Amino acid sequence: MQKTFSETNNAPVNNTPPSRWVSALRHIKRDRQLLILFIPCILFFIIFRYGPMYGLIIAFKEYDVWSGILGSEWVGFEHFRTFFTSPDFLKLFKNTLLLGFFSLIIGFPFPIIFAILLNEVRLIWFKKSIQTISFLPSFLSIVIVSSMLIDFLSPGNGIINDIIAALGFEKIYFLAEPSWFRTVYIGSDIWQQMGYGSILYLAAIAGIGPELYEAAKVDGASRWARIRYITLPSLKPTILILFIINAGNMFRIGYEKILLIYNPMTYEVADVFSTYVYRQGLLQANYSYAAAVGLFEGIIALIMLLVANIVSRKLGGKSLW
Structure with missing residues (x-):
């Protein structure tokens, strides 16, 4: 018969697992060095991400600089009603949705394709050269990228229009044509x-066991078959997680590059929530109204993130939570 008391002191044996708090304290003690290194990251998000959320109160107030946030008059949802009934709402919503959607659908697959193609290159020096060249644009500031776009697409002496003219076609003023704005923006993005975005996929490909490729090669699988049945399924978790993150950011289009390359002739298709918030908040000092528009944009982005997470869990079995 199994003994229920200790042979040394006749005390009952405690087989109860430790509580959740005790287990958490043990993990904290074990990983204390890594947690200390993580403190600056936590402080960054507390100070620069969660701290400023206190200022969202002004979206429900008629903010006055002299009265302060708490002293300003409470107006409730007045700024939201003004925005939803303004003629700018539908235009901004449409432009933001289309620009974000096309950026996601067209731009998202490129890093995946590039990483797979780069992995298939057998010449190491050529592979490293292409990889380095593809990474360089990621280190350029938005101002430099926008200046390059303006110079390259200039109808006067831009290299793109020079090539078009050399082929016998008429030059195009890309940045003044509303029909070309989205193409220019997405293409430059x-x-x-593309190079920087392929890093995670290259890392995931590097983690695939080489014995899988060797076994497939022995079985007579072609290179395309190895990509289809080994590489892509192995990349599926990474693809789904990054897709969820990118879908959540679909409405969070940065205003910097748009402000630098758009003009009144392209406002019709280029004006998005972020540029509208910039003009209303910083240029016209309409802080409460701009805060309401920015809060609405954040809520839409949160909804997109939740929907993408649910769809990913249902279809692929992978999600952020």
Whole structure:
């Protein structure tokens, strides 16, 4: 018969697992060095991400600089009603949705394709050279990228229009044509982010066991078959997680590059929530109204993130939580 008391002191044996708090304290003690290194990251998000959320109160007030946030008059949802009934709302919503959607659908696959193609290159020096060249645009500031776009696409002496003219076609003023704005914006984003965005996929590909490729090669699988049945399924978790993150940021289009390359002739298709918030908040000092628009944009982004997470969990079995 199994003994229920200790042979040394006749005390009952405690087989109860430790509580959640005790287990958490043990993990903290074990990983204390890593947690100390993580403190600056936590402080950054507390100070620069969660701290400023206190200022969202002004979206429900008629903010006055002299009265302060708490002393300003409470107006409730007045600024939201003004925004939803303004003629700018539908235009901004449409432009932000289309620009974010096309950036996601067209731009998201490029780093994946680039990483797979780069992995198939057998010449090491050529592979490293292409990888280095593709990373360079990621280190350029938005101002430099925008200046390059303006110079390259200039109808006067831009290299793109010089090539078009040399082929016998009429030059195009890309940055003044509303029909070309989204193409220019998405194309420049792909060029700038493709190399940097492929890093995670290259790391995931590097973690695939080489014996899988060797076994497939022995079985007579072609290179395309190895990509289809080994590489892509192995990349699926990474692809789904990054897709969720990118889908959540679909409405969070940065205003910097748009402000630098758009003009009144392209406002019709280029004006998005972030540029509208910039003009209303900083240029016109309409702080409460701009805060309401920015809060609405953040809520839409949160909804997109939740929807993408649910869809990813249902279809692929992977999600952020």
